Amino acid sequence: PTRIGAEQELSIVGEDWEPAPFAMEILADIGDPKFTTEFARFNLEINLDPLLFTGDAFSKLERQLWRLLTKGENAARKYKAQLLLTGILPTLSHPHLSLDYMTPLKRYEFLIEALRKERGGNFEFRIEGVDQWISRMGHSFIESCNTSFQVHYQVAPQDFVDKYNWAQLIIAPLMAATCNSPLLMGKRLWRETRIALFEQSTDLRNPELAYREAEPRVTFGKDWVRYSAMDLFRNNAFHHRILLAPIDEENSLKTLEQGKIPKLRALTTHNGTIYRWNRPCYGITDGKPHLRIENRNMPAGPTVLDEIANAAFWLGMMHGMPDNYRRLYEKLDFKLARRNFFHAANDGLTTHFYWPGTPGKVPAQQLILEELLPIARQGLEIANIDRADIDRLLSVIEERVKSGQTGAQWMVDAFERLQKQGTKEEALTALTAAISKRQQVGEPVHTWQLPDIIEAGDWEKRFFTVEQFMKTNLYTATPDDPVELVVRMMYYNNIRHVPVEKRDGTLQGIISARTLVRFYNNFSEKERKKMAAKDIMETNLVTVTPQTKT
Known part of the structure; x- marks a missing residue:
């Protein structure tokens, strides 16, 4: 047999x-x-x-x-x-x-x-x-x-x-x-x-x-x-x-x-x-x-x-x-x-x-x-x-x-819907919560309805770790970039902080809007034109890992 x-x-x-x-x-x-x-x-x-x-x-x-x-x-x-x-x-x-x-x-x-x-x-x-x-x-x-x-x-x-x-x-x-x-x-x-x-x-x-x-x-x-x-x-x-x-x-x-x-x-x-x-x-x-x-x-x-x-x-x-x-x-x-x-x-x-x-x-x-x-x-x-x-x-x-609604198709459709309601990380959290909820009910995937962001639970669940709301697609500068480039980067992208990193992605420091205020107050125009990001960046940083609890 x-x-x-x-x-x-x-x-x-x-x-x-x-x-x-x-x-x-x-x-x-x-x-x-x-x-x-x-x-x-x-x-x-x-x-x-x-x-x-x-x-x-x-x-x-x-x-x-x-x-x-x-x-x-x-x-x-x-x-x-x-x-x-x-x-x-x-x-x-x-x-x-x-x-x-x-x-x-x-x-x-x-x-x-x-x-x-x-x-x-x-x-x-x-x-x-x-x-x-x-x-x-x-x-x-x-x-x-x-x-x-x-x-x-x-x-x-x-x-x-x-x-x-x-x-x-x-x-x-x-x-x-x-x-x-x-x-x-x-x-x-x-x-x-x-x-x-x-x-x-x-x-x-x-x-x-x-x-x-x-x-x-x-x-x-x-x-x-x-x-x-x-x-x-x-x-x-x-x-x-x-x-x-x-x-x-x-x-x-x-x-x-x-x-x-x-x-x-x-x-x-x-x-x-x-x-x-x-x-x-x-x-x-x-x-x-x-x-x-x-x-x-x-x-x-x-x-x-x-x-x-x-x-x-x-x-x-x-x-x-x-x-x-x-x-x-x-x-x-x-x-x-x-x-x-x-x-x-x-x-x-x-x-x-x-x-x-x-x-x-x-x-x-x-x-x-x-x-x-x-x-x-x-x-x-x-x-x-x-x-x-x-x-x-x-x-x-x-x-x-x-x-046509396989598990994969439902997940793609759900993810795209959830991203319109919150950040990518919130969407992934809500998606995982929605899978669990529907899995416990046990009905086959072709009958599943698309989820909403609230399925992740209250804000504590959606923002349980730093990773769930941090941004990874950042505007960054290298230590040798002119300060003027950093200024324009902040202005045109409406941001207040620019990380300074080596070309391999290693963090070296950060330049904030407050850093630039001191920069314009403390240096002449002639001095400012010669200065690079490494000359003004803040290096005494407090860092956390993505898994740090909020």
Whole structure:
């Protein structure tokens, strides 16, 4: 019998709707092995029970997830925190990417150091959407911004090639329908920004390797699978260096000779450090080895119901794969499947896809509604999933696609609305509060109304930290700039303070309107013409961090 499974990643937020680093404390209070750590102290993971893919499997999955989330919520309240399901938390900011927020476990310290050594330099980030986000960091901790809802599907070895290639084909329209991560650091980027962020945060290739088109560790892949799952496992061994060694050693051949099933620790540990969006997995259940495909592209949220519907859509498509989609390597250039994937991540439901047997490109909504949803329904019927669950869950996908209101679209529309009512930081706070409120109600995202700024709570919630109302797009001067330039900068932009900083952004001092009054009173015109910002700036400054409480 086919088994399915799922893993829920989530964020922890405080009263101010900012990331709250209480993962270790919450885990200690819960005392449930189904809860485990993630990379950051403001994230958690829940491992749900494997289930037989039949009957009321989705209802069981939904009930267990709600029960465990409620358990986590109860533990989080002790720390004035709560749990949130969203692909990228809107209120995440640069201070949260400090290694001070990393979960204090040796394996994470070792992994981040191994990644840094392998990279041999800074990690470079550039993601462009409506806005542009460019950054450089000395480590890969920014990967912790991403949270997902990962779903597993067991596959018979003889079916692996066709099923895996089918998973590669359908992942693009699946992502178009499920995207929920359009914002990063207040920038409107891809509809599923997690894809670009994760790939760039673990790209260990130096310029030479990139030039040679070496495969990155986070990858969609470079070609169709043709022979077996070993194509992928061999590729892992041949193209990626070992970052982590298994805790216990095992002689797999000797284990086989003894008539036992090897755990293949070395293979599974190495495979766990290579992040294919469709990842092949080896495991043992009830003493029997199996292969499964782990879908890693679906984001956390917007609600439990949305996530279970997403899982049903993907699992139904996997189980209902029509025979005419076998041997895909003969029917579609892999580069087009790859193109579909990245365009869906960027554009969501407005994407047009290349599709086998179809001339030109097919609109995402047409492909999903007319072909993929019927395939998913047939697959769920073949698995004997309860009829009520099939109708309920697939109707969520159908209505979402018809309306065009994915989680990503709702967030973009909400953010634009909220920015008209307050500052960007207020908008991000209100957006996060609105997601939480609607998530607790549990209605699917296509039914959500747009929020108002008041949803962030009273002014204390909206202005809980300095970061929530400070401005970052500043007019600044360098130490060598003429004072006359500073004067004109203040006059034309109607401002009273100009920070003085080095070209690398290091703060050196500040010039205020009061500084200029003294400047004009104390120096002659001839003296003033020779003076630069460094000659009059105030340097005895009191500074605070963005996280300073108001």
